[in-house]
Amino acid sequence: MGLLRRRGSSTTLRLHPAGPLRPTDTVTVTVALDEPVDRVEGARLELGYVNRYPYRWAGRRAVSSASLDHDLFSTVDVGTDYGSDRDTEEWVHVLDVPLPAAGGRLEAGTRDVQLRVPSWAPGSSDVMVRWMIRLHVERSGRDVTAEEELTVLVAPPDPAPEQPHERLEGQGAEVVVVPDRDWWRPGEELRGTVLITPTAPVSTGTLDVRIERLRISHPLVRTPGGTQVIERPSVRVAKGFTLRTGVETAIPFVIAVPEDAPPTTESVHASVAWFVRASVEYPGHASIWPDRVRRGFGVFTA
Structure with a gap:
């Protein structure tokens, strides 16, 4: 359950169903506020995934993209580190739904929002893709955020592509x-x-x-x-x-x-x-x- 504590209050996200989803499935997200939030400039519920991937740093884009060995093009400074691979993560936005805040105020209580997992959704894994639902309430003061992870399972495509x-x-x-x-x-x-x-x-x-x-x-x-x-x-x-x-x-x-x-x-x-x-x-x-x-x-x- 996603949870943020704010001056003795809490904001939670609950998912229905709570178990794994498949592409094209719809999840209902219950956003629960135990007290109102004022001075709201914008509020939204966002679906996306954290994408983990390797990249080349301190290297040459042209050489790396062509899958060539940098040392083949180096005539001096043999043994110099021309770059190495590192892992990083980036947020990939898929969709969001605005939450109405009449007069700049989100009232206490619960509200349900439905989000649909896209048909092309990559499958969840510890290696590369972590699907998340995030609440982001932008305020003139401290923002309110909460998040909850979900698992996306993938079936084989039909027809199956030719394998190399x-x-x-x-x-x-x-x-x-x-x-x-x-x-x-x-x-x-x-x-x-x-x-x-x-x-x-x-x-x-x-x-x-x-x-x-x-x-x-x-x-x-x-x-x-x-x-x-x-x-x-x-x-x-x-x-x-x-x-x-x-x-x-x-x-x-x-x-x-x-x-x-x-x-x-x-x-x-x-x-x-x-x-x-x-x-x-x-x-x-x-x-x-x-x-x-x-x-x-x-x-x-x-």
């Missing part, structure tokens, strides 16, 4: 990750198959898979920070399996989506994306580099 499949490195085989479906919930077992078709003369292989979370920075004003990659521990799926050049081998895998996984989200200043990464090594073939690929998938919470 990226080859990262390697030369021994064509490797394709095929999840059983494109979208998963936190804590679920992600199941799928890795298809391996050797293009080099290899005879045996070892397969590891892991989950990666990317936080991609795209602030409106600041210089974007570098993409942050969080890698979960790898899982050994199979070892010593037989391979033949030009012949496809299918190996099933199971790996857990983290219990605390934030949803796939695009907010104003940053995005979260998820990938399954597969690594295929070839024991006994030291001259052939491992193949590493990754395939995107979505995490949803509703």
Whole structure:
């Protein structure tokens, strides 16, 4: 419950329903004042979210935006810190509703206001998005404020967008990750198959898979920070399996989506994306580099 104490008084916000909401849901906010507020110049109830994101400070916008390494353009002062990434937060306003204050006075008592969560609302997470409802009463004296947090759950889009499949490195085989479906919930077992078709003369292989979370920075004003990659521990799926050049081998895998996984989200200043990464090594073939690929998938919470 949002609470502000003011000279022995209190201002509270109560949400109905109090539980999680989904995009397009409507929440009723009860604003309760235990005594009148005078000298009011304006009053409003605001819906928005606190957006956490990384940005580049003391760097060059052009270099960072182009995803280039600043050191490649530096001919002197080797080792100088040309900038680093920092996290910050910004308030993203979505909508507000004015509260009538006849004669510059908000009367004591309760009043109900309905707010609708927009259809495009990003999902709540500790990593990037915290949805809030804020009361702001502007006065000629001390302002009155109160706030209450709400949770927004997101469902997979219909139709689901095509997920990217990226080859990262390697030369021994064509490797394709095929999840059983494109979208998963936190804590679920992600199941799928890795298809391996050797293009080099290899005879045996070892397969590891892991989950990666990317936080991609795209602030409106600041210089974007570098993409942050969080890698979960790898899982050994199979070892010593037989391979033949030009012949496809299918190996099933199971790996857990983290219990605390934030949803796939695009907010104003940053995005979260998820990938399954597969690594295929070839024991006994030291001259052939491992193949590493990754395939995107979505995490949803509703």
